[in-house]
Amino acid sequence: MSYRVAVAPSGFKESLSAREAAEAIAEGVLRVLPDAELDLIPLVDGGEGTAEALAAATGGRLVDRAVTGPLGDPVGSRFALLGDGSAVVEMAAAAGLALVPPGRRDPGATTTYGVGELIRAALDAGARRVLVGCGDSGTSDGGAGALRALGVRLLDASGAELPHGGSSLTRLAVLDTRGLDPRLADTELLVACNPYNVLCGERGVARVFGPQKGATPAQCEELSAALEHWAAALTAACAPGVDLRCAPGTGASGGLGAGLAAVGGRLVPRFEVLLDGLDLGARLGRADLVVTGEGTLDVQTARGKVPGEVARRARAAGVPVLALAGTLGEGAGEAGLDAYESIAPGPLPPAQALDRAAELLADAAERALRTVLVGTRLRAPRHGPAGPACPGARSAAEVVPGGVFAGRHRFAAVPPAAARPHAPDPAP
Numbered sequence: 001m002s003y004r005v006a007v008a009p010s011g012f013k014e015s016l017s018a019r020e021a022a023e024a025i026a027e028g029v030l031r032v033l034p035d036a037e038l039d040l041i042p043l044v045d046g047g048e049g050t051a052e053a054l055a056a057a058t059g060g061r062l063v064d065r066a067v068t069g070p071l072g073d074p075v076g077s078r079f080a081l082l083g084d085g086s087a088v089v090e091m092a093a094a095a096g097l098a099l100v101p102p103g104r105r106d107p108g109a110t111t112t113y114g115v116g117e118l119i120r121a122a123l124d125a126g127a128r129r130v131l132v133g134c135g136d137s138g139t140s141d142g143g144a145g146a147l148r149a150l151g152v153r154l155l156d157a158s159g160a161e162l163p164h165g166g167s168s169l170t171r172l173a174v175l176d177t178r179g180l181d182p183r184l185a186d187t188e189l190l191v192a193c194n195p196y197n198v199l200c201g202e203r204g205v206a207r208v209f210g211p212q213k214g215a216t217p218a219q220c221e222e223l224s225a226a227l228e229h230w231a232a233a234l235t236a237a238c239a240p241g242v243d244l245r246c247a248p249g250t251g252a253s254g255g256l257g258a259g260l261a262a263v264g265g266r267l268v269p270r271f272e273v274l275l276d277g278l279d280l281g282a283r284l285g286r287a288d289l290v291v292t293g294e295g296t297l298d299v300q301t302a303r304g305k306v307p308g309e310v311a312r313r314a315r316a317a318g319v320p321v322l323a324l325a326g327t328l329g330e331g332a333g334e335a336g337l338d339a340y341e342s343i344a345p346g347p348l349p350p351a352q353a354l355d356r357a358a359e360l361l362a363d364a365a366e367r368a369l370r371t372v373l374v375g376t377r378l379r380a381p382r383h384g385p386a387g388p389a390c391p392g393a394r395s396a397a398e399v400v401p402g403g404v405f406a407g408r409h410r411f412a413a414v415p416p417a418a419a420r421p422h423a424p425d426p427a428p
Contacts, residue, residue: 003033003036003288004287005037005039006039006283006287006290007039008022008042008306009043009291009293009294010043010044010295010305010306011044011048011295012357013048013097013295015354015355015357017042017048018042018049020358021293022040023040024358025365026038028361028363029369031369032369032370041278043274043278043310044274045133046133046192046193046270046274047091047135048090048135048136051088051093052080055082059082060081062078063078063079063081063125067121068094069099070096070138071100072164075094075114077118079118081125081127084129085127086128087130089115089119089122089130089131090133091133091256094118095137097138097213100138105138107166107215107254108215108219108222108223110139110140111141111144111145111164112137112146112259113146113148113149114149115145115146115149116145116147117149119149119189120150123183129187129190130189132189134257137213137256139166140209140213141164141165141254142226142234143254145164147259150184151177151179151180152180153179154169154174154176155172156171156172166254167223169230175233177263180263189263191256191261192268193257193267193270194270194303196248196303196304197209198245198247198249199244200224205227205252207221207224210223213254228245231258238262242261244262247267270304271304271309284313285317285318287314289322290320290322291323291324292307292322292323293323294307295325295326297323299331299332301331302335302336308335308336311335315336320338321336322339324340324368326343327342328342339372341367343357343360344360345363
């Protein structure tokens with residue numbers, strides 16, 4: 001009798017791809033359950049690894065290109081041509097946070113110009129369906145750089161071109177779209193985004209994500225004002241009557257969603273596109289336990305992040321979910337997870353934690369699985385009718401029937417594969 005464990009993590013930013021994370025978790029699981037049947041399902045959310053994952057899944061190929069990086073310097077990048085002739089542009093491959101050294105992170109100055117160059121390269125390759133994956137960005141320019149690469153001009157009051165970066169958008173006086181690449185009119189441009197991310201307002205992208213990209217509180221407010229001005233200019237020039245300030249997904253990747261939507265891009269919930277064809281719900285439903293993970297678990301996890309989406313689908317199938325994360329932040333327990341744990345065994349310097357990410361993740365998976373198995377062996381309380389010895393205390397079975405409760409961690413008892421029905425395997 002063996003357990004079926006589905007391993008469905010995202011990548012861990014700046015350390016592990018989704019595939020590497022899945023393999024590390026699998027190593028830890030097998031230390032505890034050597035006979036477990038594992039289903040590795042590395043998941044992408046539009047960020048790092050998206051193009052490679054979709055190319056592999058469809059029999060496509062990767063195309064290398066040199067583009068303008070987020071700091072304005074040339075960087076090596078690539079996009080994917082899929083088996084059906086469509087293209088995938090990974091925003092992070094041209095303007096990702098990983099391309100900006102920690103000491104130079106300034107979202108007011110970084111640009112998405114290289115993203116537009118990748119879109120143009122995909123059009124040059126003949127693609128007329130282009131999927132842009134948003135995630136892991138190092139920019140907050142509202143997609144202004146990408147539009148410039150596609151032929152749009154951004155001028156100040158004197159007629160001079162604006163410099164790169166979101167901060168300069170406060171000086172925008174003229175948005176000239178006459179040079180926009182005409183091929184876009186005949187192209188299906190899909191922007192795979194997190195619908196919870198909006199461009200402006202109190203939950204606007206500069207205020208929510210600016211600090212992660214190196215912005216001070218004052219810079220976050222300055223960027224928010226710049227993006228408000230940018231949204232008004234985009235609406236007037238490209239999308240009259242369309243709410244680009246607060247429409248779902250407009251804040252994706254520092255506002256890239258808004259910029260591409262203004263020139264005909266269609267904002268689509270990323271998991272509807274990126275998980276298409278994975279049969280994720282059925283695969284999770286065949287498992288006894290699902291293990292997911294991401295770099296950070298916090299209040300954003302339930303708002304369109306991979307662990308939150310995995311938890312939602314696993315819950316629908318009645319399967320418990322365990323999550324592993326590099327950092328546990330405020331709101332980590334609000335994502336519908338049955339248990340969650342930090343992979344760090346104690347305080348570690350950030351550089352060391354990144355270098356040891358695979359090792360730490362495997363060890364954390366082992367620790368968590370051993371704790372879960374305690375729940376499967378937990379017997380009925382022996383205290384008798386009077387209950388536990390401590391007055392007013394409740395037994396573990398009362399707190400979590402069939403499991404064990406420890407602080408903020410809920411470890412539900414996991415029945416072995418033979419003890420619960422499985423969905424039938426899909427037809428070949």
